Amino acid sequence: MTHREARERAAAMLADAGIVLTPAERDGIEVTDLGLGRLEETGLQILTYVNTERVCAKELVLFPRQICPEHRHPPVGDDPGKEETFRCRTGSVLLWVDGHGEVELRPGDQFTIPPDTLHWFRAGDEGAVVSEFSTRSRDETDVFSDPRIVR
Amino acid sequence: MTHREARERAAAMLADAGIVLTPAERDGIEVTDLGLGRLEETGLQILTYVNTERVCAKELVLFPRQICPEHRHPPVGDDPGKEETFRCRTGSVLLWVDGHGEVELRPGDQFTIPPDTLHWFRAGDEGAVVSEFSTRSRDETDVFSDPRIVR
Numbered sequence: 272m273t274h275r276e277a278r279e280r281a282a283a284m285l286a287d288a289g290i291v292l293t294p295a296e297r298d299g300i301e302v303t304d305l306g307l308g309r310l311e312e313t314g315l316q317i318l319t320y321v322n323t324e325r326v327c328a329k330e331l332v333l334f335p336r337q338i339c340p341e342h343r344h345p346p347v348g349d350d351p352g353k354e355e356t357f358r359c360r361t362g363s364v365l366l367w368v369d370g371h372g373e374v375e376l377r378p379g380d381q382f383t384i385p386p387d388t389l390h391w392f393r394a395g396d397e398g399a400v401v402s403e404f405s406t407r408s409r410d411e412t413d414v415f416s417d418p419r420i421v422r
Numbered sequence: 423m424t425h426r427e428a429r430e431r432a433a434a435m436l437a438d439a440g441i442v443l444t445p446a447e448r449d450g451i452e453v454t455d456l457g458l459g460r461l462e463e464t465g466l467q468i469l470t471y472v473n474t475e476r477v478c479a480k481e482l483v484l485f486p487r488q489i490c491p492e493h494r495h496p497p498v499g500d501d502p503g504k505e506e507t508f509r510c511r512t513g514s515v516l517l518w519v520d521g522h523g524e525v526e527l528r529p530g531d532q533f534t535i536p537p538d539t540l541h542w543f544r545a546g547d548e549g550a551v552v553s554e555f556s557t558r559s560r561d562e563t564d565v566f567s568d569p570r571i572v573r
Contacts, residue, residue: 289440291511291529321507321534321555326477328507328555356472356479360442378442383472404472404479404555 272311274302281316281332288361288400290330292318300332305340306421315339319408327408331357331401333364333394341367341391341416347409352386355405362399366392376401389416423462425453432467432483439512439551441481443469451483456491457572466490470559478559482508482552484515484545492518492542492567498560503537506556513550517543527552540567 272280282297301317304310316332333339344353357366358381366382367373369389374382376399384390392401413422423431433448452468455461467483484490495504508517510527517533518524520540525533527550535541537557561573 293530296530320509320532323505323507323534325505325557326507326555328479328509328553354474354476356474356477358471358479379444379447381471383474402479404477406476 274310277302277310277314277316277334280334281318284332284361284398284400285318285330290360290400303422305415307419311337313338313340322408324407327353327403327405329403329405329408330360331399331403333362333392333399333401335394335396335398337398338393339391340420341389342413342420343369343387343389344409345387345412345414347412350407353406353408354383354386355403356381356383357392358402358404360400360402362397363395364392364399364401365395366390425461428453428461428465428467428485431485432469435483435512435549435551436469436481441511441551454573456566458570462488464489464491473559475558478504478554478556480554480556480559481511482550482554484513484543484550484552486545486547486549488549489544490542491571492540493564493571494520494538494540495560496538496563496565498563501558501560504557504559505534505537506554507532507534508543509553509555511551511553513548514546515543515550515552516546517541 278300304314307313318330320328346352359376364376410422429451455465469481471479497503509532515527564573
């Protein structure tokens with residue numbers, strides 16, 4: 272699957288979830304294989320609505336069984352690290368959070384991940400659309416446990 | 423319309439927007455007439471997903487032509503005031519923001535309102551479902567221009 276195909280597939284999953292996007296937003300969906308070159312297994316599709324100094328909101332799209340591997344959002348300057356709430360919209364996602372364990376999120380379920388806390392997530396067999404409500408997103412400072420990963 | 427009827431109507435509008443809620447969330451939809459006793463004209467239905475010290479996310483439901491009157495979110499302690507991004511999901515909403523003027527939001531459109539800035543909004547003829555992504559919500563400190571309003 273090319274990144275362009277992944278973007279189109281993600282846009283279709285968002286449309287199926289009843290989420291209306293502008294054409295510019297559809298074209299701007301970020302596709303990342305996290306530098307591992309196996310997008311269908313490991314990676315993420317991201318639509319960012321807003322990312323100010325204080326607030327960020329996104330839709331995360333995961334293909335069936337696709338994984339976003341273990342990482343944390345460390346403190347940066349005065350910021351204690353990104354706090355994230357995941358809310359499942361369609362499909363299902365298995366979320367693991369350090370100190371909490373595994374939680375399965377189905378449509379209407381949500382979980383808040385504290386700052387600087389290791390976590391990973393993997394979509395179920397239908398894939399998933401997950402809303403993320405958070406503090407500012409600074410992807411370049413994310414710390415992944417797998418040293419091969421480049422964000 | 424009783425508050426219970428308003429809650430059921432808001433839940434139906436959220437369902438029509440493709441938004442899945444838990445039963446507890448449906449029962450917990452906040453209905454406010456802002457103390458004016460004319461809910462169908464002036465007021466708001468609110469589903470709060472999360473409201474931590476740092477991040478808040480809600481769905482706002484407005485009935486046809488319903489108004490949320492002019493107000494601002496002032497600084498509170500170290501907080502410079504609530505910053506809000508409104509994103510229209512269904513229907514339409516006319517948003518007025520001090521220093522910017524009027525902007526009509528239709529599905530897929532959004533606008534970020536800076537802290538401590540006067541604004542009001544009114545739904546169009548079909549009503550509206552609007553996602554709100556913001557910093558912490560402290561409704562009790564909101565400043566409405568109409569002194570009769572009680573939040």
